[in-house]
Every structure is written in structure tokens, then in C-alpha cells.
Amino acid sequence: xxxxxxxxxxxxxxxxxxxAVAFGVDRLRGDGSDGxxxxxxxxxxxxxxxxxxxxxxxVLYPSEVSGIGGFVEGFLEGRLGRRxxxxxxxxxVGALDDRxxxxxxxxxxxxxxxxxxxxLREIGADTAEEDPEGTTAERVRYYVVNELLxxxxxxxxxxxxxxxxxxxxxxxxxxxYRRGPK
Amino acid sequence: xSGSAPNGxxxxxxxxxxxxxxxxxxxxxxxxxxxxxxVVVLDAGPRFDPADRLERQERAIRPAYDRPDxxxxxDERDAHSASGDRFYxxxxxxxxxxxxxxxxxxxxxxxxxxxxxASGSERGVGPDWPxxxxxxxxxxxxxxxxxxxxxxxxxxxxxxxxxxYPMPAFAPSYSDGLFADACEALEIDMHSVPxxxxxxxxxxxxxxxxxxxxxxVCPAGAKYDATVHIERAESKGATVIDRAPVQRLEHxxxxxxAAVYATPDGTEYxxxxxxxxxxxxxxxxxxxxxxxxxEHYPDGLANESGxxxxxxxxxxxxxxxxxxxxxxxxNHVGFLTSESHQFYDDADGEIGPFKLEFFNYGGxxxxxxxxxxxxxxxxxxxxxxxxxxxxxxxxxxxxxLPREDSYVGLDPDRTDDHGNPVPDVHWTVGDxxxxxxxxxxxxxxxILSELGAEITWQVGPDDTGPAYHHMGTTRMGTDPExxxxxxxxxxxxxxxxxxxxxxxxxxxxxxxxTLTIAALALRAAKDVRTSL
Ligand SMILES: Cc1cc2nc3c(=O)[nH]c(=O)nc-3n(C[C@H](O)[C@H](O)[C@H](O)COP(=O)(O)OP(=O)(O)OC[C@H]3O[C@@H](n4cnc5c(N)ncnc54)[C@H](O)[C@@H]3O)c2cc1C
Ligand code: SF4
Numbered sequence: 017x018x019x020x021x022x023x024x025x026x027x028x029x030x031x032x033x034x035x036a037v038a039f040g041v042d043r044l045r046g047d048g049s050d051g052x053x054x055x056x057x058x059x060x061x062x063x064x065x066x067x068x069x070x071x072x073x074x075v076l077y078p079s080e081v082s083g084i085g086g087f088v089e090g091f092l093e094g095r096l097g098r099r100x101x102x103x104x105x106x107x108x109v110g111a112l113d114d115r116x117x118x119x120x121x122x123x124x125x126x127x128x129x130x131x132x133x134x135x136l137r138e139i140g141a142d143t144a145e146e147d148p149e150g151t152t153a154e155r156v157r158y159y160v161v162n163e164l165l166x167x168x169x170x171x172x173x174x175x176x177x178x179x180x181x182x183x184x185x186x187x188x189x190x191x192x193y194r195r196g197p198k
Numbered sequence: 199x200s201g202s203a204p205n206g207x208x209x210x211x212x213x214x215x216x217x218x219x220x221x222x223x224x225x226x227x228x229x230x231x232x233x234x235x236x237v238v239v240l241d242a243g244p245r246f247d248p249a250d251r252l253e254r255q256e257r258a259i260r261p262a263y264d265r266p267d268x269x270x271x272x273d274e275r276d277a278h279s280a281s282g283d284r285f286y287x288x289x290x291x292x293x294x295x296x297x298x299x300x301x302x303x304x305x306x307x308x309x310x311x312x313x314x315x316a317s318g319s320e321r322g323v324g325p326d327w328p329x330x331x332x333x334x335x336x337x338x339x340x341x342x343x344x345x346x347x348x349x350x351x352x353x354x355x356x357x358x359x360x361x362x363y364p365m366p367a368f369a370p371s372y373s374d375g376l377f378a379d380a381c382e383a384l385e386i387d388m389h390s391v392p393x394x395x396x397x398x399x400x401x402x403x404x405x406x407x408x409x410x411x412x413x414x415v416c417p418a419g420a421k422y423d424a425t426v427h428i429e430r431a432e433s434k435g436a437t438v439i440d441r442a443p444v445q446r447l448e449h450x451x452x453x454x455x456a457a458v459y460a461t462p463d464g465t466e467y468x469x470x471x472x473x474x475x476x477x478x479x480x481x482x483x484x485x486x487x488x489x490x491x492x493e494h495y496p497d498g499l500a501n502e503s504g505x506x507x508x509x510x511x512x513x514x515x516x517x518x519x520x521x522x523x524x525x526x527x528x529n530h531v532g533f534l535t536s537e538s539h540q541f542y543d544d545a546d547g548e549i550g551p552f553k554l555e556f557f558n559y560g561g562x563x564x565x566x567x568x569x570x571x572x573x574x575x576x577x578x579x580x581x582x583x584x585x586x587x588x589x590x591x592x593x594x595x596x597x598x599l600p601r602e603d604s605y606v607g608l609d610p611d612r613t614d615d616h617g618n619p620v621p622d623v624h625w626t627v628g629d630x631x632x633x634x635x636x637x638x639x640x641x642x643x644x645i646l647s648e649l650g651a652e653i654t655w656q657v658g659p660d661d662t663g664p665a666y667h668h669m670g671t672t673r674m675g676t677d678p679e680x681x682x683x684x685x686x687x688x689x690x691x692x693x694x695x696x697x698x699x700x701x702x703x704x705x706x707x708x709x710x711x712t713l714t715i716a717a718l719a720l721r722a723a724k725d726v727r728t729s730l
Contacts (some may be wrong), residue, residue, distance in 0.1 A: 030409075031256045098253075132494035133312040133575070143572045146262045158262060160225045166259070169565040169582075178564045178582045182530045185259055185565060187407035187418065190397075193371045193558060 019083040019173050024090030027171040030185035042128045056158075061106070066092060067125040068109045073164050080177060081168070091167045101159075103146055108159035112151045115139055136161065203245075203439055207461040209312050209435050209469040210238045216457050216471035217379035218444045221298020222700040222712060223428035223719045224477030226344060227601040232434035235730060238469055239428065239436060240459050242443035242482075243295030244270065248425075248596045251417040258411050261570045268414045269293040270299055272615075275443075276452075279609040279622040283648030284622035291666035292479060296440055297664075298481065300423040300623075300712070302414040303395040305536065307347055307713040309338050309549065311358045312423055313543055314707035317599075322547040328676045333716050342392075346400040346421045347637035350393030355539035365397045367535075368406075371558045372527040373590060380648035386534045386641075388556065394422035395533060401426070411557075412532035418471035421533075422469040441716045442467075445616060446490040447474065447499055447695070452500075454695045461615055473694045473726050477719070479518065480510070480668025480701040484606045487672075487697075500672075500689040500697070505682050507607055509600035509670035510545070511706045514662045516552070516635040519560050520651035526590050527565045531662035541641065542708060543594070550634040551708040554641060561589025590651055594638035596662075598631040599671050599710040625664070634661040666719050667711045672701035686725035687706060687718060694729070698722050 020040045067088050096102040109124075112135075117122040117137070121130055127135065136142065140153035146162045147154035166185075167192030168174035175183030179197070213236045217224045220241035228239050246254075246269070257263040266276070266289040276294065279287040293302045309407035312331040317324040339361055342349075349363035354405050367390040370378075374388065381388050395412070396405045406420040408478045417425075432438055441462050448456040450470065456468040476483050484507035490499040498506050536553040546553040571578050598604075604626040608619040646653055655661070675681025683702055688696045698719045700711045 017419075018399065029252075031252060031259075075598070076574040076578075078576050080579070088360035146260065146569065148262060158260075161574065163258065165568045165574065166256075166565065169568045170259070175564065177579060178586050179525065180529060180564055180586060182408055183408065183531060183565050184410040184532070184563045185255060186429075187409050188530070189408045190406050190531065192408070193527065193535075194369055195527070196372050196375075197527065 017081050017173055019081050019087035021086050021090045023171045023173045024087045027091050027167040028094035030170040065109055071125040072160050074129055076164050105159045108155045112156055204437050205338050207439050207442055209467045212236055213238045213471040215473045216469050217475045218457055220296045220393050220428050221478035222300050222424040223715050225424040225720040226716055227475050227723045228431040228436050229427040232431040232436040237436040241296055241436045241440050245440040251415055254415045255411050255417050258414050265290050274615040277614050277620045278622055279612055281622050282624040284625050286625045288623055296424040296428050306710045307394045308709040309357055310707040310714055317705045323547050327704050337717035337720045340720050341713055342469040345394040347392050347394055348397035348494055355542055362659055365400055368397050371535050374556055376554045380645050383648050386538055387540050388538050391534045391537050393533055396420045404450045408531050410532040420507045425491055451494050452693055454692055458578045475696045477697055477698040478697050480671050481606050481621050483697055483699045483701050484671040488509040488608050489618055500691045502691050503679055503682055505673055507671050508605050510604045511598050511604050511670040511675055512602055512664035513666055513667050516594040516597040516638040517594055518655040519655050520646055520653040521588045521673040522651050527531040527588050528560045528589055549632050552594050552596045552634050552638045553708050555593040557591035560591030592642045594636045596631055597706050598627050601626055601628055606671050635659045635662055658681050669700040669703040669706045673696045673704050674702040677706045687722040696722050
């Protein structure tokens, strides 16, 4: 199932990105690439965040979904518009990369998919309960793992994977609850 | 707007009416009086920025947040005790702030049945109300217009109505259709649910767009909440002061003189007025009266009867659910579209009234399951597919009778952030309610069995909980020795003080209370106006 940038906008609309939704999506529509943004700057730190998020999504999302890159980037861009949240994301990604470097010798995004999966589990992000102010495991769960799972499963495409095209958090109208199964 | 307050939260001079509490009860009274009178509304909680609602929705979905976090609950401000046999989770049962608990509520709104006003005469237990359905009926119609109710006249057990609902009902869900076959076989009538939720654009507010998180937050504003009437009252000239918890009511023998309130910077102010309307809900209203004791009222203000805080009631929940061998299409929307009141009026001394609810959100919500799962990728998707899709669930609301040993008092050993003793909700439930839960469970089991469901959970008499409806604590009546307020909600003891809350309900019936609160608020507003 193909994830699109429209899904990213839908996921953002579901969880809220304030004014950044319009900004992020317009901006993505404008160039549609990973290139520099309107200000001509593409700070390496932001690029690293995007790479890390896409690399994590490749582990966290089922293989049935494609189009992960554009979806994750669009979503992340909107989420970074919330300042406190963005700081939390940066810190959690920093911690994840530190572990990747000290345990596997390379930053997270540069690892093979299986190693990324293993690292996330070794950190404890699979069994941790999310907590924005908790341990590394709890913060990685909150700001990376659950951030991405929320993006997917509150979007209509993610919902459809499970058979629920109007998942909680998505304003999918008042028709779908009346329809029978396809 | 968030955070700003008029004139540094200082009192308004020359106020006619001071309303304490900005939930639906206080907001409706303020709105009714604001055009002709100088009205001030004081609320303990903050004014929330509507732009934050999506963030609050995220908190509703994410496991890191508890329900009270969604609307910024504060453990110190909201400290409470529960000394009864049953714990009472007070902070799951209310919101403090402009809009009050309707920010969090589900928004099901029905009228009490005619017999609910005469439990003693018709069912042989509990007191009769001092007013009957006929007296409240026009105010019910007005309340439905004010809140914006989507409903249909298809409930054969509901009391008679004089006019259609303001909006058409929401159509039944797919799963309602599954239940309908089973109910037909058992000769149980299903009908629509009146919802304070826009089935079409109403009163300048959006139609429901299906976010599915109605309880605890509707980002679209399609679900009614009392910010609607607060904003309307302000547009007519009312002053609304947030983060201004009233500490006590200063009074003489037969009049309240001032509401003394605290502000965030620690200053205390006195708001004087001709009339005082206390609308802090069924727990904080008696608490404020008890905190306002004096030489003349040593047991608490307006408490010559000794009944302030007594007879605390809630509705009890009974539920049963299971799984079918076919898709049931749950969790698209966060509200109900079908109920049955068929068994309601069979009530007598042994079994109380109850209503049955057919869920549209039986079983887990996949996104919530995903966020607390211990795996991801294919494994997670497999698990979500296994967990979601075939659940069905039913609920019921059950009446409990008023009892002297069920009450709201003060806990002398525990204080809030202002040093005031906290409310102690000492909740006791009698055998009739427990028998009624059993009866509701039996009917639920019969329906689910007919449907072919494998039953996987049940909430019965042992693990029942409250529905978050606080009633009975400032009972309405005509005899000052047997009640706290008169039939227009004015205190017997003080001529310029009204207590506008479900505390006035002598008995609770088994329907959600807020439409009745709203109707009584409109009725009380008329009495306040006449007095000025
Ligand atoms: C989860 C949930 C679901 C619900 N679902 C339904 C439903 O489907 N249908 C239904 O009919 N009802 C429902 N209810 C109940 C409904 O929310 C209440 O009946 C209704 O909000 C009561 O209105 P009120 O104005 O009396 O009190 P509230 O709405 O509780 O408002 C009281 C206000 O008073 C303020 N206050 C308290 N103390 C002070 C003080 N000392 N000084 C100043 N201000 C003070 C508070 O901050 C608050 O804003 C639900 C409630 C909850 C919690
Ligand atoms: S489903 Fe609930 S939360 Fe969503 S728009 Fe409708 S009323 Fe609001």
C-alpha cells in the first residue's frame, strides 16, 4: 500500500502541527525533493533527522507499505514546527545515534535494516512505555518509535492496512461507520 | 486569548450577578442574564486555547498521558479523598476550566422519563421530585436548542415531546444493524440516541467530521461544550475570569455578600453582587458551601437542613462484550447511535431503571494498541489485524438510590494548593443498584448470545464503576428541613443564592444528566432575573 504526501498531511492534521502543517506541506509540494528549502539552507542536522526517521520507519513499518521516504519527511517537517516537541525529537535522535556509534560503529541511518531493528530492541524501545521525560529507551519510544507508529496508524492508509479507513485521530467523516465490510 | 484575563482578574464593580463555575450550568445562566445585567463568571480552571485541541487529542491517544492530563488536570489543585468502600476517581470525572466537564464529556443527552420525577409514588422507593415532567418539559426543549441536539422521535419509551429535535439524528452504524437482527429476534426495541453533537452545521459550529476522540476532546467543535455559552455571554457583555477559584462565600444571615477568589499571583479578591449562582458541579458546590461555614452557619452555608453534601449519587456502568466471526467495523467515530430504553420503566423497588447502549467502539483502537505494543513491523501489523475488527460491546447506565451514607464531605487531613480541605467523595452503593446491574448484564448476555458472539468481558456488580455524573448533594425540595434548594434551585436559607447543579436531583434516573442540568439552569435563570 502506497503512502503519499497527502497521507503525511492527513497524519499531521490528526495529531496537530499547528501552523506548520500548511507550511510543511506547501514547502514539500514546492520542491518535492530532499534539496535545500526556500531559505537556501539545508542544515546537516535536519537532514540527519530526516534520514534517521526514514531509516527507523523502514524497521517499524510493515513491508506492505511503500512511499515511506516522502511520507515520513512530510510528517516530520510538520512536527518540527512544534518547538518543544522538535527539541525532544532532536535529543532522542541524538541519543539513538550515540548508541549506534558506540555499539555498532556507525550512526543509526547507516546501519543495515536488521542492525537498526536489533539496536532499537537493545536500547529497550520495544518494551519501554513511552515517556517524553524518561530514560533513553522511553524517550526513543516516545519521540521516534511511537511518533512514527502514530503517523502511520492514525492515517487513512495505515488504518486501511488493519481494515479501518477512518482511524481514531483522522477526521474521515460520518459515512464510513455506517458502511459494511468491503 | 489563552492566559489573558480582563483587568488583571480584578473584580467588576456594580455586578448584578456573580456566577461561580463555567461549565454548562453556569454558562447557560450567564448567557441568559448577560444582555440585561452586569454578569461576572469566575472559574477555578484556565481558559483553553481552541488551537491546542489537536495536541490534546494526541494526548488522548498516546499512552504517556492519563485522562486528566488531556485538560491539564493538576494534582495539587484537584487533590481529593475517597473514604467510602468504593474508590471514587474524581479527577477522571470532571474538568476544571472554561467549558467545565463538557470539554471531556461524551455528549449523550436525553430527558428523564416521567416516572423519574416520581420515584416514590411510581416505583415505591426514594423521594419524588417537587416538580414533574410537565414543568420541565418546555425547558428541555429550550435546552435542546441551546446545546444543539441531533435526535429522532423514534424512542417509544421516551417521554412525550412537543417539537422535533433541532437536528436530524445520526444514522445507525453498521454494527447497530447487526444488533438489530438479534434484538428483533428477542423483541427488544432499538432506537436512536440524542447527541449534543452536530449532525449538520449548527449555530456556527462545524458538523461532525469523524475524528473519533469525542471523549475526551473534539477538535472540530462539533460536540457541544460550554465554551459556546461562555463566549456568547461575553459577547453580550459578561466578564469571565479564569484561574479564579472561589475560596469561600462571605455572607450575612440571609444573603451572600461576596465571592472571595484567589488569582494565580496569590492575590485574593472579593466579588460582590446582588445575586450569586454557584454552578461548580455536584462535588465542588457542596464543598464550597462547607468551606463557607460561619458562626451563623456552623455546619456550612445554606446547610440548616444538614443535607449539604448528603445523598451523593452517580450512575453505575454495566457492560458486556465479545467477538463475532465477522467484521463489525468499530472505532470509526467516538459516539453512540443506538440505545434501548425498553426496560427502563419496568423499574420498581427491587430493580431500578436502566438503559442499554450499543457501542460503536467495542474492542481496541488499532492506533492505541500500536503505541503500547512490544513489537513493530510485520509482527505488529499481524497483531493489529488479529485484535481489531470483530469486537462488539454493550453498555448500560443504572440508577442508584440516594442514601445518607453516600456523601461529599471535607477531608480535614488533606488540603489543596490554597490550603483548603479537599472534597471527600464517600461513595456507597445499595443492593437495588447492584441487582439492576445483574439484570442489565443478563439482557446484554441474551443479546450477545443471540448475535452469536463469544463473550470476552463483562463489567458486573463487583467491578462496576461510576459514569461521572455527580448528583444529589444539594437536594431540591419544598421543605427546608428536607432539602437544600427550592424547586427553582434557590437556597432555602439565603435569598440571593442559587445552586445550579445536578446536586439538586432528588433521584438520578438512568439517563445522562446534563440535558436536565441545562433545563433546570434555564429555569433558575428566569428566577434570578425576576429577583433582580
Ligand atoms: C468522561 C465524561 C463523560 C461524560 N459524558 C456525559 C454524557 O454523555 N452526557 C451527559 O449528560 N453528561 C456527561 N458527563 C457529565 C457532564 O460533563 C456533567 O454533567 C456536566 O458537565 C455538569 O455541568 P456543570 O456545569 O454542573 O459542572 P462542570 O461542567 O463540572 O463545571 C463546573 C465548573 O466549576 C468550576 N469550579 C469548581 N469549583 C470552583 C470554585 N471553587 N471556584 C470557581 N470555579 C469552580 C470548575 O472549574 C468547572 O469548570 C460526562 C462527564 C465526564 C467526565
Ligand atoms: S467524531 Fe467526535 S470528536 Fe470527531 S468531530 Fe465528531 S464529535 Fe468531534
